[in-house]
Amino acid sequence: MNAIMRRALTGAMALSLAAPLAACGSDHQDAGAGKDSIGLLLPESKAARYEKFDRRIISTRLASLCLECKVDYHNAQQQVDAQKKQFEALVKKGVKVIILDPVDAAAAKSWVDSAAKKGVKVIAYDRLAEGDVTAYVSYDNEKIGRLQGEGILAALGSQAATSDLVMMDGSPTDPNAPSYKKGAHEVLDGKVRKIVFEKDIPGWSEAKAKKEMTDFIDAHGPEGFDAVYSANDGMAGGIAAALRSAGIKNVPLGGQDAELPALQRLVDGTQSFTIYKEVRPEAETAAEMAFRLLRGKSIKSLTSTTAHNSTKSGIPARLFKAQIVTRKNMKDTVVRDGAVRTDLLCAGSLADKCKSAGLN
Numbered sequence: 001m002n003a004i005m006r007r008a009l010t011g012a013m014a015l016s017l018a019a020p021l022a023a024c025g026s027d028h029q030d031a032g033a034g035k036d037s038i039g040l041l042l043p044e045s046k047a048a049r050y051e052k053f054d055r056r057i058i059s060t061r062l063a064s065l066c067l068e069c070k071v072d073y074h075n076a077q078q079q080v081d082a083q084k085k086q087f088e089a090l091v092k093k094g095v096k097v098i099i100l101d102p103v104d105a106a107a108a109k110s111w112v113d114s115a116a117k118k119g120v121k122v123i124a125y126d127r128l129a130e131g132d133v134t135a136y137v138s139y140d141n142e143k144i145g146r147l148q149g150e151g152i153l154a155a156l157g158s159q160a161a162t163s164d165l166v167m168m169d170g171s172p173t174d175p176n177a178p179s180y181k182k183g184a185h186e187v188l189d190g191k192v193r194k195i196v197f198e199k200d201i202p203g204w205s206e207a208k209a210k211k212e213m214t215d216f217i218d219a220h221g222p223e224g225f226d227a228v229y230s231a232n233d234g235m236a237g238g239i240a241a242a243l244r245s246a247g248i249k250n251v252p253l254g255g256q257d258a259e260l261p262a263l264q265r266l267v268d269g270t271q272s273f274t275i276y277k278e279v280r281p282e283a284e285t286a287a288e289m290a291f292r293l294l295r296g297k298s299i300k301s302l303t304s305t306t307a308h309n310s311t312k313s314g315i316p317a318r319l320f321k322a323q324i325v326t327r328k329n330m331k332d333t334v335v336r337d338g339a340v341r342t343d344l345l346c347a348g349s350l351a352d353k354c355k356s357a358g359l360n
Contacts, residue, residue, distance in 0.1 A: 039098035061287035145183020155252030163226035210238030233262035
């Protein structure tokens with residue numbers, strides 16, 4: 001073969017190889033990269049549950065259902081713009097099923113609607129996103145609010161009717177927060193003397209809740225209230241710190257999420273109750289829904305009710321129950337279920353109080 005022929009053949013081979021390589025360029029590569037991937041977008045990591053439980057349980061359950069499936073996971077760290085970019089990147093990759101726990105449910109509408117037009121199925125997880133979502137997995141959030149209200153009344157006991165209450169509600173961008181608030185008011189209104197202060201706390205911020213509580217104490221004194229409702233345990237931590245700094249003791253304080261610091265406050269007597277939402281059934285149901293949708297199968301057997309957002313009704317849904325946890329029933333709830341380890345719960349100065357509560 002002479003030099004001219006070798007050069008011609010080499011050039012032809014290069015062109016033939018270049019064609020499939022070009023076909024695998026950025027746009028085409030993205031379009032097929034996610035065919036066996038399931039997107040998982042969680043909103044933040046301040047609440048311990050997301051990284052410790054939700055992500056792990058969803059990933060483990062999917063791995064048991066589908067050996068070839070991959071979880072494409074991202075955490076928005078409470079940043080709406082970051083979550084938007086993460087969501088759009090998944091769609092561009094070709095991911096056809098996304099489990100979305102939105103930072104801001106309303107802001108997610110345009111992304112969800114755009115993705116749905118491209119055949120992407122979005123499972124709203126824990127918080128109901130706006131837009132054309134395919135399914136919803138969460139808890140009965142109004143019932144959780146009612147449980148919180150019942151917890152406050154139980155902690156106040158016979159003094160409830162003459163008690164004044166401070167309410168620190170959840171983030172206004174979280175669609176669950178109004179449901180908690182509504183449920184709590186259904187129980188508390190007319191059962192306590194007066195709600196003397198109520199505030200939505202942006203981002204569920206512990207620091208902001210602490211400041212609001214501190215400012216209220218400074219303005220009204222330690223006798224200006226008899227109990228505090230906190231929409232979650234993170235904020236309850238800030239409120240407990242404000243009460244401690246002001247030297248205020250024995251004021252009923254309730255939260256939600258059964259986080260370790262809150263459970264330790266229950267043992268210590270600085271928080272009255274929390275709400276335990278068992279993550280495993282919620283997370284495993286979301287994983288199985290995602291797998292079935294990825295394979296074009298029905299999810300009807302996994303849903304028992306429907307939900308609606310501002311633009312869509314009849315969304316197939318599964319809503320799980322929650323329960324109040326106090327110092328008295330902790331052993332038979334969160335400890336029994338393995339949601340908390342007693343060696344962590346009872347560490348350090350809490351050892352003796354755990355012993356008296358029968359926890360170690």
